[in-house]
Amino acid sequence: MTEHQGTDVDQSLDRACVAIRGAAQVALACHVSPDGDALGSMLGLFHVLRDSSIDCVASFPTPFIVAPHYRMLPGLDRLTPPHEFPSEPDVMVTFVELNPDAAVCLYTALVCDTGRFQYDSTTPEVFELARELVAYGVPVPDVSRTLFEEHRFAYMQLLGEVLGSAHLVPERRFVWTAVTQDLLNKHQVTMEEVEGLIDILRRTREANVSCVVKEEGDGTVRVSLRSLGEVDVCRIAQSEGGGGHRFAAGFTSDDDIDEVVNRIQRKLPLTP
Numbered sequence: 001m002t003e004h005q006g007t008d009v010d011q012s013l014d015r016a017c018v019a020i021r022g023a024a025q026v027a028l029a030c031h032v033s034p035d036g037d038a039l040g041s042m043l044g045l046f047h048v049l050r051d052s053s054i055d056c057v058a059s060f061p062t063p064f065i066v067a068p069h070y071r072m073l074p075g076l077d078r079l080t081p082p083h084e085f086p087s088e089p090d091v092m093v094t095f096v097e098l099n100p101d102a103a104v105c106l107y108t109a110l111v112c113d114t115g116r117f118q119y120d121s122t123t124p125e126v127f128e129l130a131r132e133l134v135a136y137g138v139p140v141p142d143v144s145r146t147l148f149e150e151h152r153f154a155y156m157q158l159l160g161e162v163l164g165s166a167h168l169v170p171e172r173r174f175v176w177t178a179v180t181q182d183l184l185n186k187h188q189v190t191m192e193e194v195e196g197l198i199d200i201l202r203r204t205r206e207a208n209v210s211c212v213v214k215e216e217g218d219g220t221v222r223v224s225l226r227s228l229g230e231v232d233v234c235r236i237a238q239s240e241g242g243g244g245h246r247f248a249a250g251f252t253s254d255d256d257i258d259e260v261v262n263r264i265q266r267k268l269p270l271t272p
Contacts, residue, residue: 021054027086028058040109043075047102059085067192072146073108074101103136108143115199116148119247120229151193158187162197168206172268175204176211178257191216202226209233209268213257221260224250236267 028046030038042058049056059080070076098106110130114122117130134140151159158179166177179194191214202210210226223240225233226248233249240263242251253260 023054025055025057025086028056029085038109039070039073040105040107040112042105043073044102044104044106044109046075046078047099047105048096051099051102052096057086067195068190069147069150069196070108072143073105075105098133098136100136100138103133103138104143107133107138107140108147111144111147116144148196152189154187155189155193158183158189158194159197159200161187162194163200166201166204168204169265170206171271172265173206173208173271174211174265174268175201175207175209176213176261176264177201178213178215178261180215180257181217198224198226202228211261211264213260215257216252220252220254221257222250222252223260223264224248225264231268236264239267 026049028042028049030042046056046058057080058075058078059082107130110126110133111117113119114126117126161183162177162179166175168175177197179191179197183189184191184194194212194214198210198212201212204210208228208230212224214222214224216222223237223242225237225244227233227246229247232246234244234246237244237249237251240251240253240260242249244250
């Protein structure tokens with residue numbers, strides 16, 4: 001960041017502080033099907049603003065069931081239902097002084113967004129922020145266990161079946177699998193519980209791109225894509241009406257699973 005850019009950021013933050021202090025109410029919302037970084041960021045700011053005596057509401061843009069591994073996040077029980085969310089709020093996002101609840105939420109956002117400090121987004125500044133958050137008493141072992149290592153036995157059984165039916169396409173360096181409603185019903189597992197499955201599939205050594213296709217109750221499919229970086233999966237998702245970034249993206253479709261996967265494969269480069 002240049003000196004000029006730094007000045008612009010400082011001025012923007014000053015304006016944001018003035019606006020947020022003068023707002024009758026601050027409304028926070030995160031994207032559809034929020035993951036750990038979205039939830040953690042939103043709830044972290046929610047606690048910071050409430051601790052500063054600023055009237056604040058937080059919600060999802062659509063009705064959504066939070067995955068069980070985020071249950072330890074302080075403030076989940078204080079979210080505003082989407083139908084009660086202000087239609088024309090004064091919306092502003094900024095930081096003021098931290099508190100322990102905000103630190104837990106923001107640490108969750110940090111470890112999810114950086115893939116437990118493994119992705120390219122992990123910088124020296126990330127570790128400095130982690131150090132600052134942990135200083136507020138974040139229970140790191142408990143958070144890590146709940147987020148990444150703790151699942152019901154029913155999920156483990158489903159996982160074995162889903163991974164056993166995974167497909168590797170060597171010439172495209174592509175691996176994919178699907179979670180159907182039949183599988184969910186068979187093992188009595190919710191769709192929210194399988195959110196982290198893509199992070200297990202992406203460990204496949206032979207694949208640059210990993211994909212999990214989830215069949216929703218209404219017959220639509222929700223696609224999660226992950227890339228090691230050589231392929232920009234955001235471009236693929238955008239071509240299907242979705243979005244994301246180079247390393248992680250997704251979209252939904254009304255087509256059947258095989259048709260969706262075939263389209264994805266055709267958009268991947270052939271291995272020389």
